[in-house]
Amino acid sequence: MKTGIKKISAVLCSTVLLAGVAAGCGESGKESKETAAPESSNAAKSPSDPPAKLTVEVFDRGVQGQPDLNNNFWTKYVNEHFGKPNNAVVEYVPVPRSQEVDKLNVLMAAGQAPDISFTYDGTLVTRFAKSDGLYTLDELLESHGQQLKTYLGDNVLDYGKYNDKQVSIPGKRTLLAWNGMFIRKDWLDKLGMPLPTNRDELYETLVAFRDKNPGNVNGVIPWATAAAGMNYTFGNLVQSFWGQMSEEEFVTTPNWLKPGNKDAYKWLNKLYNEKLISPDFALDKTTKQADADVTNGKVGFYAANWDYPMTQKIRVPLKQNSPDAHYVPVDTFKNTEGKYLKEVYNENGIFSFIPKSSKNAELAVKYLNWMADPEVMFFLQFGEEGVHHTLKDGIPQGIAQTGEKMQMSNLNMDYTMIVNGAELGDTEKNVKTYAAALASGDKQYEELAMESYKINTTDGYSSFYYGVPNESNIKYGKTLGDMNKQMVDRLVVAKEAEFDALYDKLVKEYMDAGGKAVQDENVKLYREIKAKTK
Known part of the structure; x- marks a missing residue:
């Protein structure tokens, strides 16, 4: 990895x-012996079959006034636009942000981790891979993840490899300040x-x-x-x-x-x-x-x-x-x-992976691939025009929401795990739109965010890759x-x-x-x- x-x-x-x-x-050990178990495939399902349940981790950040993390405006969008066409129900599993590593260790040990789990701790993912606890994803990506592969590119995907096998899907980090x-x-x-x-x-x-x-x-x-x-x-x-x-x-x-x-x-x-x-x-x-x-x-x-x-x-x-x-x-x-x-950060962000206990590995890859659709990603990050944002010179300007339509993390990063940061295809635009999303229309805070990004990427260094x-x-x-x-x-x-x-x-x-x-x-x-x- x-x-x-x-x-x-x-x-x-x-x-x-x-x-x-x-x-x-670190990284080493045995490679996973499987790509996807036969029961992981939902390709044979017909619309008359009971829908498959895809479980996906989501961070609970304890935001004041947040709605149900498994039942809100964003999860309804996912189930309407991904769930129904794939005869599936996407169910989100909240994990406290401050306890995510400990919680994930417990869930993995018990064979109860969500079908799509994630963490920022690359060493943790390496240990799971070393103990043969993760699916290798190369064949699944080839069959069901071409859009995802194109979006992330080889450079980012390489961060998710272990013994030359793809064991996790790193998010693409568009902003490098830490x-x-x-x-x-x-x-x-x-x-x-x-x-x-x-x-x-x-x-x-x-x-x-x-x-x-x-x-x-x-x-x-x-x-x-x-x-x-x-x-x-x-x-x-x-x-x-x-x-x-x-x-x-x-x-x-x-x-x-x-x-x-x-x-x-x-x-x-x-x-x-x-x-x-x-x-x-x-x-x-x-x-x-x-x-x-x-x-x-x-x-x-x-x-x-x-x-x-x-x-x-x-x-x-x-x-x-x-x-x-x-x-x-x-x-x-x-x-x-x-x-x-x-x-400063490297070009990859959070690591998403599929535990061996999952019965829905193929569906999980399809879900991440669906998220790489530019229209889907834009909606999940910026929401509805006139409700969550307005457009100014092509840059989404955030409008703060409360209740069911609010975002529990900036740009819904916890519901868009394949990207960390705003994604408009250009670094300058990404910084501007992220600052606008943070500020929710408050120009003072927008300017502060721009200044903070500039300061905190000055004299930046990154770690050596062995x-x-x-x-x-x-x-x-x-x-x-x-x-x-x-x-x-x-x-x-x-x-x-x-x-x-x-x-x-x-x-x-x-x-x-x-x-x-x-x-x-x-x-x-x-x-x-x-x-x-x-």
């Missing part, structure tokens, strides 16, 4: 051991302070937020975050501390051992102990507390997905609770070379990913006097638990690749 990100700048990074996120993108940093411009204006452009300036700003409380709120939080692995992050702070490395060192060294990494977490630890970071962030494993703090107007600065402040989930309650609040994107973590190094399986990563990836999250939280909240010893202890445990094995194999694979290119 190709889960690494191709190089898009002079800088390379291995996200295999990126602190705070799931470790690795994390962003946001600050209360109205608070800065009250304090007469400029936008911070480096760590020292940000520190001074956070102290001013804490001591002067420019919003006059009860329980001001200079920097809001949540438990590691949730939507709230530390942005590109850690990368700004990294020192000089050779390409090989940068690619193969786990982040915990990169020069400067320890100093980055020590700086965060200092901020936490000075009460500049959410006091109970490590307990906030669903982001509900962080969301509440932001939308209640208590927060001066935070890092999250590049589009998070513009989402309906944050924008609407914030306007209700704190009408004067004005967040703007900011680039504040500059490294010693004057770069604002930040990781091209072959890392057996150690498959073996230890889940353990290392869980350890990453725990290490981040423990280090940030530690007593300052205990930080150095704790960092060394946790990193040793991490390396002993498989980090060293993954690193050694990465070095071996990297050198083999370089030897072939000489």
